[in-house]
Amino acid sequence: MSAAPPLSRLSVNQETIKQWSLPELAEGCAKEGVTSVGLWRAPVQAYGVERAARLMRESGLAVTSLCRGGFLTDTAGAARARALDDNRAAIDEAAALGADTLVLVSGGLPPGSKDLAGARERIADGLALLGPYAEERSVRLAIEPLHPMFASDRCVVSTLGQALDLAERFPARQVGVVVDTYHVWWDDQAPAQIARAGAGGRLHAFQLADWITPLPAGVLLGRGQLGDGCVDFRAFRDLVDAAGYDGPIEVEIFNEALWERDGGEVLRETAERFRTHA
Structure with a gap:
């Protein structure tokens, strides 16, 4: 098993310390020696995209990813057009922030539909339109497979294999x-698929959160602090490193208990857990 990664590889996703404003995030990261962050569109838009970009630059923070684009499974013409326009806006925002990766949560089944294959094909249709637009702006689209419990309402792409089957239809510089x-x-095929992604140059982002049970109501906010659950982070980091990934390692945790605590305490704990477990 490899040694702990240097703190320079840690990127703290904004949602991990959601209670902080963007200026508080920038100030707190400076105090703790954290040099990279992942950002979310809604708080960035509320603060102002250009203003947020300037804050990140002046604070010496690299933006490792922007979340999120996607939701490309709609069948209705107007809804689909809105989704494509929103993704183009997300790409523009990522470019303005200096983030080279836009994370895509692909979307669930449209109301009344049971057609998983059709939904996945509409994702590919959207990527065909968005990939060149993103490449022109030096932004990569990164498909994030979500746990199968989210397949109906949030993401019909549930495994790395499914994500790569979509991504490999397009150049790696566009989609990973x-x-x-x-x-x-939980996926016993994940090691092989990580190697596959690395061989194709499609490992665009690596994120950490622990799996803890029982899951809370609504399940979305059930991510655990590193070390509190059953995920072997060091084993996963060894896999992505062996696949050629040497980029940032982003800690992205949605957890109300963390959000109720002092943000500086959460950041210090996250950095310490990263050193211990990643």
Whole structure:
């Protein structure tokens, strides 16, 4: 098993310390020596995209990813057009922030539909339109497979294999995948698919969160702090490193208990857990 990664590889996703404003995030990361962050569109838009980009630059923070684009499974013409326009806007925002990766949560089944294959094909149709647009702006689209419990309402792409089957229809400089331990820790095919992603140059992002049970109501906010659950983070990091990934390792945790605590305490704990477990 490899040694702990240097702190320079840690990227703290904004949602991990959701209670902080963007200026508080920038100030807190500076205090703790964290040099990279992952951002989310809604708080960035509320603060102002250009203003947020300037804050990140002046704070010396690299933006490792922007979340999220996607939701490309709609069948209705107007809804689909809105989704494509929203994704183009997300790509523009990522470019403005200096983020080279836009994370895609692909979308669930449209109301009344049971057609998983059709939904996945509509994702490919959307990627065909969005990939060149993203490449022109030096942004990569990264398909994030979500745990199967989210397939109906949030993401019909449930495994790395499914994500790569979509991504490989397009150039790697346009479309790749996210490896998020929370979503793929259970999949015995994940090691082979991580190697496949690395061989194709499609490992665009690596995110960490632990799996803890019982899951809360609504399940979305059930991600655990590193070390609190059953995920072997060091084993996953060895896999992505062996696949040629040497980029940032982003800690992305949605957890109300963390959000109720002091943000500085959560950041210090996250950095310490990263050193211990990643």
